[in-house]
Structure formats: C-alpha cells, structure tokens
Amino acid sequence: MPELPEVEIVKRGLKNTLTGQKIQSIKRHRHNLRHNIPIALETALGNSRIINFVRRGKYILMELDNQFTVLFHLGMSGKLIVQPLNTRYEKQIHEHLTLITYEEYYLKFIDPRRFGIIDLFLTKKKHKLLINMGPEPLASDEKQSEKYCKELSDYLFKKFKNKKQFIKNVLLDQHIIAGLGNIYVCEALFLSKISPFRRALSLSFEEIYSLIQSIQTILLQAIKAGGSSMRDYVHVNGKRGYFQMQWNVYGKEGEYCTFCLKLNNINKIKRGIQAGRSSFYCDLCQK
DNA sequence: CGTAACTCCTGATGGC
C-alpha cells in the first residue's frame, strides 16, 4: 500500500526517466477507476511535453507544458511503470492507461483493485482533492528540518486540542497531516512510545514534538530503503523496496518486541482494531 | 459541525 515514501520513490523515478519527454499517444483501456478517468485526457495530453513531477501527500502530479496537470493516486494496489519502447509492448492484466512518448518510452498505470485515481486539472487552479489536504510531514529542505518540526508541532497541538479520536486515526486523516498510512503511523507511534489508543487531545506538546520527530525519522529511513514492498508496490523500473525488513511492529503480531528485549523485558507485539484497521503496538513500550 | 460506518475492488489466505 503506497504511502508517502513509496509515492516519493515513484515520483523520483518518473522525474528521472520522463521529464522533458513529449507524449505521442495515449491508450485508454478502461473509462473508470475509483472515479471516471476524464474524457478530455487524450485531448489534454496529446502532443504535450512533460515538464515536471511533483508529490503532494500520496498524490503524484504530472505537469505538462500546456495548461494541464495530471493527477495520479495509486490507491491500494496502483503501479506506475516506465519501460523503454524496445521491450515489446504488451498490455498487462489490470493495465488501465498507457502513455507513449516520442522518446520511445511507455508509462503504464496498473491497478488491480482500482482504488487509484487519474484526473486532470488546470495547473493554475488547485485540484479539489488537494485543497483541504494537511501539511507535508517532511520539510522541503532537510536543513530546515528542525524548524519545520517545531512548526508542525505547534500546528498539530492546536489541531489536537478538541480531537477526541484515537491518535492512530487522527494521523491517518489526510486533512490533518498528509502522506501517512497504516504502516508508518504504527511504526512512528512505536518509535515515539505513544499508544495508538491515546486520544489525540491527551498528547502534550512534548509528546507531539517527539511524535513528529519519529514520523520524520521513519519516513526518511523508508525513502532511503526505497519504500516498503508488500505485494504490489514497486519502483517505476519494477524493483522492490526493502523497508519492510526494518518494520518493528507492523504485521508482527505475536512476535517479541525488539525494544523490550534490549531492556531484558519480554513482551509480544499486539494487534488491535481501530476504525476497522489493524493497529500493531507494544503495550509495554507504548503508553 | 464532528465522528463513525459504509463503500468501492481483487488477490491472498485459511478452514473444511
């Protein structure tokens, strides 16, 4: 399930391979995913040049040299795959859209579960899905990281003041903070030793600050490892990420907590359900 | 308004 690190890796892959290329043709194999794929897509993309790729939360934005930007969301199982034209083109199963460039590359959007989104908007206007999105968890400039961490903590401290929900569920809400999904929320809460069952409003400023630090640490480590590959997620070249090797709690119900072992404690990772989603945690470490 | 349940979908998994 692609979250911020996975989407960031895909965006970088697209940027490195396709920036500057001109779109020659568009093959549409399906008219809808989660929403309808806009009818105007072929017209908007035809003969346009790709000038940049940007990530916002879990969205990828492909900016064109005309007035349009294409918005991609990978949903649960979406992939964006880039291949040179010399590998013979074959439509894969669940391939819904294919772009072909004059520079002889394919871009394929593949998504078995079809929770993904492909949409189009005018670059100078903001897409409606981006308007109410919360701030990015990472600073745009790594040197500003500490300052940004403080800013985010101030912001979240205010946001959490009247939030009665579990901290776990609040962190998953893209309108509060963008880019986090179940895996990285579980891992960040574990790292900051905060129970997923705490109510957001019960967190002190110091705890929120520590939580933001943990979120940033986890996300940066995950990006460095090329993201987490479970089933579907791969880079644009088809290679897998390996951050799943570094998970401490996610998917580890019944295994011993490694932090506890270091302190000569023995405790097993628990799994609970919150808002219909699994939460993995150590009830000895996380309070 | 805030909050929670519901919904979409396919593939992996486990029980019998």
Added chain:
DNA sequence: TGCCATCAGGAGTTAC
C-alpha cells in the same frame, strides 16, 4: 484439491 468466507485498506460519501 477445491470452494467459500474473510481480510487487507485509502479516502470519498453518507448517516447520525
């Protein structure tokens, strides 16, 4: 071995 129920979850929509 095959069949069926269950689960995974992002995020918009609906209901309260």
